[in-house]
Amino acid sequence: MKKLMLIFLFVPFMFACSQGEATSQPTHAQAIHDHDRCHLCGMMITKYPGPKGQLSLKNETIVPKFCSTRDMFNFALQPENKRQITDLKVHDMSVTDWEHPEDSAFIDAESAWYVYGTSKKAVMGPAVASFATKEGATKFATEFGGAVLTYEQITIGLLAGE
Template identity: 70%
Template sequence: MKKLICLILLIPSLIACSQGNSVPEQLVAQSISEHGRCHLCGMMITKYPGPKGALQLKSAELSPKFCSTRDMFNFALQPENKRQISHLMVHDMSVTEWEDPQDTSFIDATKAWYVYGTSRKAVMGSAVASFSTKESAEAFAEEFGGAVLQYEQITLGLLAGE
């Protein structure tokens, strides 16, 4: 009986230890194919310059990709979509070319820094340029204009020009 009680008391400890040692899931965006189309507007994604976006839905059945970070935000910030998203990814424009961003440069969109209102053009006008560091975003804004923002500061109202 003592062994059974000890075992029962030991189980919660084992569960707690195993949770603390779990390796965090690495966020990896799926590749954007040459013929991939934007989930929001249907345009060819790789045909246009500037940072792109990708996200993973909690259902894991669909991994929408976008021709611009602007389109990704316009989709992701909709209340009906927001709760279905497990993670968002954007290109780190400090390590990839503006004209042809590479899939290997995707970063977590919630930790990125953004430059909004820049003179650099993307698929549908002014880009929402994404960077892994505040310093990179500030350097870009110094050269091309725009306001440096964090993820939480990007809103549907901002994107609509309100």
């Protein structure tokens, strides 16, 4: 009888744990500090202009941060990394300064719009400027050049210049 009581006692806990794992909650972006280094290239993140990125990985407490959205995509699009990612964040460049993007301007990367091939300078090659809306991306592309793209259109081949 005691064993049966213990089973009934632990059943709600088992369901609570499994439900938490089944639903992936979006995380809030973490602040980028002056001494944070890019997870991909090791450069000081805040030392360079342009949008930055960060992501969350399954079963990890570390939050990889990147000196550019380009580096974030180069990491995130690798097959061995892609399946481990639970959340991606990028700066909305329509509401923050290009030279010093603010942590409060992070948005979900998968719903963002991007401008690739702009004349605006960033770190690590051509910028992949990120925006919360298509209108923001289009306005930026009109002013600084580049192609307006969705998240799905950013590929390793595009970043490699193919």
